Amino acid sequence: MHISSRLLRFHLFIPIFLLTLCFSQSVSCVQTEKETQFTEGISHLLHGNFKEKELATKQIAGSSDSRAKSILQALLKGKLYRIKKNDTLVYAEIKNSQAKISSALTGEQLGSVKKRKLKKVTINNTLRSSLKATLARIDLTSPDSTTRLQAVNKLSKNLTPQDTILLSELLQTETNDKVQKALATAIAITKLQSNDTKQRLSAISNLSGNLNPVVRNELITLLGKEPDDAVRTKAESALASIESSISFYGFIEKLFFGLSLGSVLVLAAIGLAITFGVIGVINMAHGELIMLGAYTTYVIQQLLP
Template sequence: MVFLRNILQATVLLLGMASAALAGAYEEALPKFANDSYVDTDAAIGAIAGSGNPLSIDVVESLRDGRLLVGSGQVFFRRTSGELVNAATGQAWGNQTGELKPVRVNNRVRRAIEAALGSLTLLSSDAAKRLEAARAVFRSRDEATLPTLEKAIAQEGQPHVRNVLESARAAILLSKQDALPIQRLAAVQTLRNRGDQEALALLSNLPSQAPPEVIAAAGNAADGIRTRLAFWEAVQNVWYGISLGSVLLLAAIGLAITFGTIGVINMAHGEMVMLGAYTTFMVQELIRSNFPGLFEASLLIALPLAFLVASSVGILIERTVIRFLYGRPLETLLATWGISLILQQGVRTIFGPTNREVGTPAWMSGALDIGAMSLTYNRIAIVVFAFSVFAILLLVLRYTSLGLYVRAVTQNRRMAGSMGIRTSRVDALAFGLGSGVAGIAGVALSQIDNVSPNLGQGYIIDSFMVVVFGGVGNLWGTLVGAMTLGIANKLLEPYAGAVLGKIALLIAIIVFIQRRPRGLFALKGRAVET
């Protein structure tokens, strides 16, 4: 009870002091700017910020931007519109008398300005400005803003602004010399609830003369925050892993279809991804020059086109080259490698060797904050997109006649042929499907990677690893393979570094292949050799 009474008394005292300072403080402080002394300017800023005069924010902002002028003992400020205003009265001052000099500022004054603006905008009617100001106060921890802060908290209606205001107050009280222990304990609790890196820094750098119970509480709270941050970091890494896994899934899923059906490794698969990315680039160029209003939809327009471009190229390759090499998988590998070189050089000749600019629509920029991590919308879009492509392919393979034929040919080519399936047509269509999926993967990857002739090369080995790891003939294997590799890669990264993590993963796959030479989800069959 004694404590409570003390707090009440202290609050009343503080508020009383604040209101007493209001009367005439603005008019008193203003002439100090004319002294051309940093100390006086500093003092004047503090007084003006606390004065409550409606002109104070204009004055302090003008000072920050070098628009606060003095001349013949009077103070003026120039609005951004160019109008000259007498700071004492707020009246426009059309006829300028004598020479006006801007009030000079140094770093100390700039800090005072920031703190003053923080407290001034705390009471702004714009919630975004209040939030900004609260964050500024949290960083500056200026004790002078405490009264304004209390006032702002009392009238704040929006909970998320209120949270930031309260944590700003807590930050001030925590390091304030004469704050009561109970205030400090409450501050520790508030900061603990805030639970981010900044709160952790405040709690672990407590002044040593703080009361022991406060230090103990702060230590506890800091531990709590560390645990929470470690948890969110793990979640964040898993998310990065899922994001990388989706990219791998997109790049590898088409490869899995062609490899599964025809049994050949398509080394030009990466170039199909590249073609998709360049299709996106072309679509955006056309939209920019002809229909600027459609830019937001450019990726959606690019999707079917990329599928068409890549699958036509794929079918062309299958009909002109791969068809003649069935039964010779190693030769197919070499021939498709040759095709990939030709495609790369072709794109380089047409579009040039440098990266091309592919824009991001507004709905894909920005980030979503969850807990202590932030997820960018383009990554979220790619994860959603990858899973949608996966689901659609699964449905196509499960419920369409093409899917039935592809599965039949994958399981037993000769038997499928004997049942009347035209296997060579299925081969061509499957190759087209796989290549088309690579094309739409290119649309997605154009958002997160450089669109250059080498785009495909960066994905080809990783895609192989996914397919080899997951096994062929089953899309679930590709999904599990991509996600496992993606997440393992991102979980290893903080410990081993990006390169060592990747090397470790490659070695792990090489060893894994020893145990399961046909991948995780191998087709069961009686064939001695494939």
């Protein structure tokens, strides 16, 4: 009986051990793949052409490496260099002919070197635009809601249909109302590019009345290439709604500034009339003329566009 219980425990232990071993191996494999992805991305960034560099930035961002964001930010700011002698990737602060450098991979301070010993990792405008979107994707998972909101707004300017899945997943777990609204808007913008007419119509309905400048621009772009009459009609209606809202808020803005400036004129006129009347510079008739001038100015100000 004692031997049987030992055998039973042994048989139970074997599958648990094998399961643990398989799990640890799978985690190890994933980590190795991510490390390889990061290393390959760095290599292509150092030696590739602009197209290869664009792919490299996506590799680096997709590796989930803690160093990825800092490296990509430095690249965008023009502070990413490599040492010509050994291809070490560094951050550099250039001052005259000297450069204060630190390792981009380890953070180690490497002192100062001559600027000519460094080679800048260059980017073009296309890569710069892509890089901003890539950095925004990294910030989408930030613990700070303000950072997430800024990331969604930045990404909205450079969305692709592939972003729909990522944004939809984030929307399901998002708790901040402003970020939720921004994510919903971004998802609708991506669906404007869909081949499915129903999705485009649904997206337009969701975007109607939205005053985000990106939404207005995307609807105008859609109108320029949309073959479906129903979608065109819906887009025109949505644009009309947006333009109406813009005009209304524009009127409120002008009215507010007009009242503010007009009230200053009226107060100035009242003050001058009373002051000059008290000291005897003008009589009450002159004071009334000052008031009439102020009111006339205010009315004309309201009539002007």
